[in-house]
Amino acid sequence: MTARAELTEKIVRLKIERDLSWKGLTALVNAAGSELSKEYVTAALMGQMPLPKAAAEALGAELDLSDYEVKLMQQPPYRGSLPTAVPTDPLIYRFYELISVYGTTFKALIHEEFGDGIMSAIDFRMNLEREPNNAGDRVAITMSGKFLPYKQY
Amino acid sequence: MTARAELTEKIVRLKIERDLSWKGLTALVNAAGSELSKEYVTAALMGQMPLPKAAAEALGAELDLSDYEVKLMQQPPYRGSLPTAVPTDPLIYRFYELISVYGTTFKALIHEEFGDGIMSAIDFRMNLEREPNNAGDRVAITMSGKFLPYKQY
Amino acid sequence: MTARAELTEKIVRLKIERDLSWKGLTALVNAAGSELSKEYVTAALMGQMPLPKAAAEALGAELDLSDYEVKLMQQPPYRGSLPTAVPTDPLIYRFYELISVYGTTFKALIHEEFGDGIMSAIDFRMNLEREPNNAGDRVAITMSGKFLPYKQY
Amino acid sequence: MTARAELTEKIVRLKIERDLSWKGLTALVNAAGSELSKEYVTAALMGQMPLPKAAAEALGAELDLSDYEVKLMQQPPYRGSLPTAVPTDPLIYRFYELISVYGTTFKALIHEEFGDGIMSAIDFRMNLEREPNNAGDRVAITMSGKFLPYKQY
């Protein structure tokens, strides 16, 4: 297990032991003045994004992390949060299924609207909210990624 | 190659030969009164969703499809649009990458907001639009899936 | 090994050491008033389902689990109980084989009866019983999952 | 594509062209006096089970199959109906997911009830029905497989 994965495990354990929430952890991370979203902070605590220095230090102070752990939280991690290429967890699998079903549709519609290129997964933000609905509340996710045109050269 | 895959290939070829667009095909499919989105229609023409009877017939009339092909378009297909478990096409791969990076974040935040359960990929709709931006236009995707709680029994 | 997997291992060891049964553990889990089935409780103890608070505390009291372990039992787990995509254990493999053989049959008959959609694996319950039979007793499994129609939009 | 797969494809095409149903095909197959279930007949027409001679001939007469095709329908097929080890079709995947989540539970409960052994996937029958429900109808599946004890020798 990598050092970063051990840190994630430690944070998740502390979150359970202290009855913290991801939103609560986000507030805590932003205590030093940053304005990171709950999506970014959760991904960071899950070991997929680095935290800015001040944010990492705020987290470290609250959770009694070591200096090394605070520095480790600022490193760009080796990304990839899933233990298998096809995820087994049903919640996560549904997203994989959407790509399996809609992958060629994404491709067709983005090319039609923008031409040859991709939606960036780097210059990207996303938001996850509850969408109230009489027939049962819904998960609403909005994604926004910069269109990057293929360069012809 | 399955019969449905051959039909997809035929439609894509006709689209190219006749300079049609996915939006244009959507209008054509909706000519008989249905109000399907460009996202659903594109997925259907890509072989991932069935078309309602009237819509399939409208399509068949315009593209000179055989009776069998019109009926085939109404069948629930064997879904899965990608030739490999990890997609090789860069545009589609970026979506796979988002799941690889954000999969555990999706899980954490949905459980925090809703409790144990998933976002449905069946009672689901999505929309893909251009989001104008001075630093370069963006691809905006909104997804809405019903939250389904795990039943305890 | 994840914290949850270690907890499963601990519980299985205690079960063996104390000569407990899954039915006995179910009674114990339900001691605080819940009415969970042996199927759900076994899945929970195997690390695949969360336990409600009272049930987890009842279990913890009986098995001397730590506060953290009691809380951990209430978290939605990262699901997936098998070490390989194709299970090697013969008992479990037979179920995989049934899907391999009957998968397209399930699909054909559900679509014929209900139209396009799926059987939910979330709004789902199942029951496993002995079915006495002169030619040798049988395993009787009943599954009930809500039909979820694909939304056309 | 194997000869048997081509035959399946031909039958599925005829079913679509002639607006037949799986229940209708079952009646047709049983016309010569057999009493096969819709589950078995669908699996047979999907290329996963052989038909008895009279049943195959009844089918052949109705669908104008060749003598070779009628004989081919009576051969035990090379079983396995899915193109990938992990099925991509969402309806079929849900069954795979159930095994992934409940596999160790099936194992635990069958061993507790019967001792060491398995549920046969050969001396097996299953039934798929609609289960009416105010909150939305459900898919009800009952499986019955003979328990086979491991022989100690």
Place this chain on the structure above:
Amino acid sequence: MTARAELTEKIVRLKIERDLSWKGLTALVNAAGSELSKEYVTAALMGQMPLPKAAAEALGAELDLSDYEVKLMQQPPYRGSLPTAVPTDPLIYRFYELISVYGTTFKALIHEEFGDGIMSAIDFRMNLEREPNNAGDRVAITMSGKFLPYKQY
């Protein structure tokens, strides 16, 4: 590593340290009156079969196993003794190769002799002996598995 795998490792180490043989271990296991074969006992000690209570206790007494270990030896194990789907060890690979080469032959001849069905791997026994031969002694393996006919229903 599972608890059962650790127990296998411990037994194999004791076997080496004490210069025991599989036949000797079988005699030891049978000391309490059981009449298990060397094939079954070796498989059990390798973690693939449970031992009956008396046999496990006889083993435990001889090898100074703990009470937990003696109980663990009586549990039906999660079967599958090989670290990879295609075995790398040459001795074991040869058996895999025989299935790769003769798999369709097994299928053809069993169906011809018995009709549709399988040879049980559960109601099964096997025996491995030396077959003296002037051109070099041979390994003689006899397998006997109950024929299980597919039920038509």
Place this chain on the structure above:
Amino acid sequence: MTARAELTEKIVRLKIERDLSWKGLTALVNAAGSELSKEYVTAALMGQMPLPKAAAEALGAELDLSDYEVKLMQQPPYRGSLPTAVPTDPLIYRFYELISVYGTTFKALIHEEFGDGIMSAIDFRMNLEREPNNAGDRVAITMSGKFLPYKQY
């Protein structure tokens, strides 16, 4: 599809069309004086073994094979009869399962009896018979492979 696979497919089709059996085909192949077993001949017709010249010609004469096909039957084939590394057909899978469960047992007992080495899959013969049994007839398979000791050098 390779030329040899096409020949196998042709022979299997002729076998079905002419109501031949593997034993009957073996007699036919041996008409020119060879004494090949049903196991070897079936494997050969399944594309896994070459036939001797006289045997191939006898077969060709009976089944009206072309000169090329008769010669092709005499070539050592590219062996491997299964479309996937883990076989999906239940009859064949049971043999795979036996290796998964008994692989380390085979290894342990052969090394104990013979020392370091393997059972040859080349200097090998096998026989498959019906073993009558009141509790249900059994499949009896005997395998005999030369022990090959690892050379130390």
Place this chain on the structure above:
Amino acid sequence: MTARAELTEKIVRLKIERDLSWKGLTALVNAAGSELSKEYVTAALMGQMPLPKAAAEALGAELDLSDYEVKLMQQPPYRGSLPTAVPTDPLIYRFYELISVYGTTFKALIHEEFGDGIMSAIDFRMNLEREPNNAGDRVAITMSGKFLPYKQY
């Protein structure tokens, strides 16, 4: 085989039959005034990049492609030129090996120089030249990809 793959195959065959070179084809493609590099044009003819309209028409005129083929050349293709995830061809494998060996080095040095982010494979150009050398000429490849910083949000 997809329509685009068939077009690639046709172009490669024409290239061989007419003794054309990739540089020659590039000149031909640029005949209508575009200034595409040999790297981009070769990738396009290999089915991995679209050609601009004028370039595709110039190519079509020279190689007698159909109108459909000329339009097909202008479509963003489903990218991925290799038949296996790990390439078997030695020339291509060496590039895979470089990533296997230097992948973590690329990551370390790009993060050190630029911070968290990636080198774009979309806003990317590359050039392949002969580098004369007394000890044997060398292949010189220069790659230039825009650095894309991960957005924190």
Place this chain on the structure above:
Amino acid sequence: MTARAELTEKIVRLKIERDLSWKGLTALVNAAGSELSKEYVTAALMGQMPLPKAAAEALGAELDLSDYEVKLMQQPPYRGSLPTAVPTDPLIYRFYELISVYGTTFKALIHEEFGDGIMSAIDFRMNLEREPNNAGDRVAITMSGKFLPYKQY
């Protein structure tokens, strides 16, 4: 985890704890007079290249490595820095994607320029620099590998 992987982990941890950079570590490694590039040294510290004796000793003196660790740094390592055949980290994946997209192009152009052969990944050097650009700085990578012609014999 191999001894070499543990050494890499230790060095990476020291680098973070002491706020060192790869360029700084390179200077340190070269303190004893060697002139290794930052690319080679980073690869070595990442466990993919051996260090010359003097360089390893310089490193060991600075980082308080044991004698064994200093010797271990001089061993040719078992190369391969990535945990999966298809890398999940987005930065590294982009390089994999380039091979997937441009693999056949590399092959075509190298064969056209040099004939049959490969670019060596052994007699190879590479350099990674920042390329200033008004539209956003770029990552510039130059690779130089000796062309190795296939020997005809």
Place this chain on the structure above:
Amino acid sequence: MTARAELTEKIVRLKIERDLSWKGLTALVNAAGSELSKEYVTAALMGQMPLPKAAAEALGAELDLSDYEVKLMQQPPYRGSLPTAVPTDPLIYRFYELISVYGTTFKALIHEEFGDGIMSAIDFRMNLEREPNNAGDRVAITMSGKFLPYKQY
């Protein structure tokens, strides 16, 4: 199937139909004055090596190949002769097994003798001969590959 694979298939068929041998084909290929070995020529005819122009033309004249086929034989092929990553054919598998068993030994001994580097598979020749032996003739293979030292830079 690629054009080159079809050519291989055609040549193998002609070889069988005309009772040619690989040595005979080598003589034929060398008729125009080249001195290629049977190993190189067989690999070329199997689609893994290009033939020089004169050799390809000599072959074409003898086997009535088309001009295109003669040119195709001169192209560096997309190498990789095996349908699966782990070969199923027993003769070829034995070589894979040797690498599995002796891979780390090759590495250890080459590094000890030569230092860090590899044996070239490009500047490589090999020879396969019969080695007479009273205990049974042996296959003798000699391989000679240039040692390529890793460049430190």
Place this chain on the structure above:
Amino acid sequence: MTARAELTEKIVRLKIERDLSWKGLTALVNAAGSELSKEYVTAALMGQMPLPKAAAEALGAELDLSDYEVKLMQQPPYRGSLPTAVPTDPLIYRFYELISVYGTTFKALIHEEFGDGIMSAIDFRMNLEREPNNAGDRVAITMSGKFLPYKQY
């Protein structure tokens, strides 16, 4: 990690710490009178071959191995020295590549010379030497494996 793998790791560490060579270790192993080659001894120390008793004891005396370790060295190991089916280390990969390129050639030439059968990987010896060459020294490997004819029965 298996006990045997731990022993290999220990021996490799001692080799590095004491500045031993494989040739030196071979001499040491042969001190008690055996005449094993450096190839066999290296493979044994790498955990792929057993050592004879005297040789294992000689090794144990020199390296201060425990009695258990000395006995463990005499056990036939579970063979397979590589962590992945396709090796990532470049030196070892080249051998894999040779099989990928020359596999069908090996098969063709051995069948032509010997008929149907294989080269034994068990009754096998190999030798690895430096072959001096003005254009750069070469690695010379000679392999000798007994030809084993397929038995027809």
